[in-house]
Amino acid sequence: MSEKLLEGDGKAFLVLLLPISFLIIFLVATWRFLLALIVLGIGFQIWQQYQWQQWSQRVNPVFHRLIRENQGKITPIDLALRGNFSGSAAKRYLDSKAAEFGASFINSEEGGEVYYFITASILGNILDSSEPVKELPAQPVTKTARSLLAPPPPQPLEEEPEAELPPPTVHTEVKQNLAKQLVFGSLIQSELAKRLNVYSSTVYKRRNDPEFPEWTRSRDPDGIAWTFSETTKEFFPLEEG
Structure with a gap:
């Protein structure tokens, strides 16, 4: 009985050992190729990030002008039309700016997203308009x-000039x-x-x-x-x- 158990355990061990052996042999034979693929993948990610940063630098002036013109309110389609690029790129750019500056956004009735970026001048105008001035x-x-604002009338020579009044x-x-x-x-x-x-x-x-x-x-x-x-x-x- 015990011999049959040992024989079954040995066969199960061989079944597990064969795939592991083939995997080790494959890794030893191709590790240089796999390492090159990993390095290429990391390099491609770094290059994509660099390209995005360069593109964002070119879009920043357009974004700043829209913020000033629209009092801090902007939509992806506004940025895409002004910058002449795709809507997906505009949305990705606004999402990154919203995370950077802590902006808020809401869904408009037309189904699009509206981003709100509050600047110091916009906040000052909001506070000024929210405080009514007492009459x-x-x-x-x-x-x-x-009489002081109007020119004095000419005086006859024979009359004495009137005494000047103190300023009111x-x-x-x-x-x-x-x-x-x-x-x-x-x-x-x-x-x-x-x-x-x-x-x-x-x-x-x-x-x-x-x-x-x-x-x-x-x-x-x-x-x-x-x-x-x-x-x-x-x-x-x-x-x-």
Whole structure:
């Protein structure tokens, strides 16, 4: 009984030993070829990664322009149309940028994905537009202030000139407040909105309007016209020629 068990175990061992022997012989004979395949595979992966990085560097300027134009909102088709490449490449690029900058995306009603990249300027505009400005009481221009702005009437030679009036307190305070606000030579959107007694979102919508200086002059308590700088995103008093 024991001899039959030993004989069966020996045959089972031989059945396992033969495939293992053939595998060892195959590896010894072809290990150089297998090693070359592994090296080629790793090299191909590195080359593909390098090509992707070079392509991404060329796409970055297009991506940055779209982010500024669309206030941080972008879709794969927008990038593909602007850059003239495939939609799959655009989606892969946006996925990598979303992971890099922590952007969010949602599925639109049309079935596509919309990516949101929040920059500092976009966040500032959102915060400014979300804070309504309280209505300030209108500041009437006094007769004395109007008389200072108008040229004095000619006086007859035989009459004594009238005594000069001291500058009005209201006009002086307005000038002092404006000087304090213009410490850096300009105002930000929320500061100008408070000065004009309007909402910050109203200033944001009108800032690129050609009639913006005249509109601000009509609402400014000191009759000053303001202009918007696209470079600094600030508002500067417009000097009259």
